[in-house]
């Protein structure tokens with residue numbers, strides 16, 4: 001079908017984004033792409049948030065302000081929601097999105113000229129989707145993670161009926177028609193305890209997911225061909241799937257302190273091509289003393305230089321700061337927690353002459369794009385994987401929680417652009433020798449497997465560059481989705 005923009009460009013789309021930089025960043029890109037490619041005329045982006053008693057994280061504010069300045073779409077902040085502090089991350093997200101429903105209802109009901117006719121949200125926002133029916137809107141889910149992850153969620157209502165006992169106690173891998181089987185150890189948080197509130201929040205979300213007009217997945221065919229074909233075969237569930245990735249930011253000056261940013265880039269400019277390791281375990285993760293110690297020893301064993309983005313260690317490692325990531329940076333970008341640098345282990349201090357440490361928000365995309373970066377030691381957040389692919393950088397995966405375990409598996413086994421480390425389940429620690437050895441393998445110009453991974457990621461980088469060009473596959477997928485609803489709904 002020939003797609004003409006004029007056939008689709010009269011829509012107003014309302015986007016509803018959960019809190020957390022890992023959601024906000026791709027939702028901003030989705031909004032930007034919809035408007036700047038004239039697929040949609042008007043976009044309003046609603047952002048839900050947690051009531052965390054302190055002011056909004058500076059990084060989030062900076063990133064949102066720079067989007068607002070471009071004037072492409074409106075952003076509406078929904079009132080912050082109180083959540084129990086002891087709840088796990090998924091449950092907090094579910095509560096925030098559920099309690100935001102009356103506010104989004106109120107906002108949409110007062111919108112005119114033109115009234116929104118499309119609602120796009122994320123899985124955790126899917127309980128909001130009945131609102132779309134009320135207002136006669138088309139409803140979509142935007143999935144800022146892998147297609148394999150979509151397949152699991154679409155298949156969950158079926159699994160719920162056929163699997164007996166806990167998912168994690170299954171001796172066999174979890175099977176989804178047409179997809180790679182999933183090790184029970186790699187399942188994400190809702191599957192860990194079927195009696196937990198999170199599982200009971202998650203199951204109805206999966207049911208809602210089955211009723212949407214389409215799912216936009218931040219992936220592309222060459223990245224997850226087998227899974228995308230399985231999803232499109234209808235054998236898992238008949239719902240239209242649109243791979244529209246990679247939606248990532250442009251690798252230009254990012255929203256972090258200019259002085260810090262310039263210092264990092266100047267330092268990278270002085271290093272040899274593909275000689276430096278970039279390390280980051282995500283926007284909201286606090287590493288334990290033990291993890292930092294092993295990582296530092298591993299970096300030392302590798303003998304390479306590094307840029308390491310991390311927060312001061314905690315006795316309790318975890319993702320508690322995920323929904324408020326970036327709040328450590330003051331308005332000038334300087335971390336408020338500089339004082340706690342003394343909390344780092346000796347092994348960390350010992351390697352300081354080999355690299356740079358970034359204690360607040362790192363300009364990740366600019367770093368990855370730099371020609372001196374040879375490998376990314378990553379927690380395998382899906383945005384980080386897409387960014388690494390788009391910059392042609394292979395990955396050493398240290399997955400921690402949520403979808404990261406499945407992402408790391410896809411990255412290593414299906415996409416073939418890196419190696420997944422053996423992370424101890426209870427402590428989330430990896431031994432330093434394994435870290436050092438794996439980094440060297442991937443960076444070694446003589447290593448056959450390392451060469452193959454580097455070659456593959458560079459091929460994918462070129463494919464990714466074309467995805468959103470005019471008439472590129474992801475642009476066409478997105479446009480097709482709206483052409484289809486205009487035919488179905490006669491809009």
Ligand code: UDP
Nearest residue numbers: 022025282283284361362364381382383384
């Ligand atoms: N990010 C960044 N600087 C940091 C930490 C994270 O720019 O210091 C960005 C990163 O580039 C990515 C997002 O934050 O776009 C993190 O998303 P991802 O899905 O990789 O992981 P999450 O933090 O959500 O676990």
